[in-house]
Amino acid sequence: MAADVIEVRPAEESDRRFLALLFAAVAGERDGIAAEPPIDVDRLAANWQLDGTLVALVADEIVGELRVEPNWFGFGEIGMMVAADWRGRGVGTALVVAAIEWARANGLHKLTLSVFPHNTAAIALYRKTGFVEEGRRVKQIRRSSGELWDLVEMGLLL
Numbered sequence: 378m379a380a381d382v383i384e385v386r387p388a389e390e391s392d393r394r395f396l397a398l399l400f401a402a403v404a405g406e407r408d409g410i411a412a413e414p415p416i417d418v419d420r421l422a423a424n425w426q427l428d429g430t431l432v433a434l435v436a437d438e439i440v441g442e443l444r445v446e447p448n449w450f451g452f453g454e455i456g457m458m459v460a461a462d463w464r465g466r467g468v469g470t471a472l473v474v475a476a477i478e479w480a481r482a483n484g485l486h487k488l489t490l491s492v493f494p495h496n497t498a499a500i501a502l503y504r505k506t507g508f509v510e511e512g513r514r515v516k517q518i519r520r521s522s523g524e525l526w527d528l529v530e531m532g533l534l535l
């Protein structure tokens with residue numbers, strides 16, 4: 378079978394609702410990202426910061442997104458997700474590679490991120506693309522269940 382052709386491009390106005398729906402679906406998994414339901418999809422779509430957001434498409438369908446949040450100090454914090462049906466097929470890798478290019482082109486000196494320690498797929502993806510572990514924030518995130526989850530901090534010097 379031919380490999381999926383993955384296109385990565387900057388997010389556009391018409392992507393807002395798809396981005397918010399993807400975010401709500403992944404939040405509903407209560408596993409990989411910090412956000413949990415309920416997600417106000419309309420509000421999220423309206424407020425989504427398109428600048429710095431990259432979308433991955435297969436056959437014109439959005440299957441993943443990555444957002445770089447640059448700040449005054451020269452680094453950018455990233456957050457990302459891939460639709461559940463599309464994981465393990467290179468979409469995440471394509472997004473991170475594109476984000477590194479975007480960050481360099483925009484003059485950033487570093488990319489950083491936070492990831493739950495149990496998120497082995499994400500940690501493998503970040504290591505594979507050059508990120509290294511820089512520390513751990515203990516019991517940082519309170520879940521709706523009441524559990525307190527650590528965060529692993531990772532960074533990539535550009």
Ligand SMILES: CC(C)(COP(=O)(O)OP(=O)(O)OC[C@H]1O[C@@H](n2cnc3c(N)ncnc32)[C@H](O)[C@@H]1OP(=O)(O)O)[C@@H](O)C(=O)NCCC(=O)NCCS
Nearest residue numbers: 409457458459464465466467468469470492498499501502
């Ligand atoms: C983390 C996530 C973005 C990875 O995206 P993806 O499209 O599945 O990633 P890829 O297919 O490009 O895989 C990248 C690497 O991750 C590793 N990997 C992928 N799936 C894995 C799994 N289930 N278990 C362990 N490692 C895995 C592999 O090393 C893979 O590289 P390889 O194919 O060259 O061996 C995706 O799983 C996701 O969206 N999860 C839910 C949201 C989330 O956790 N976001 C990140 C928050 S920090």
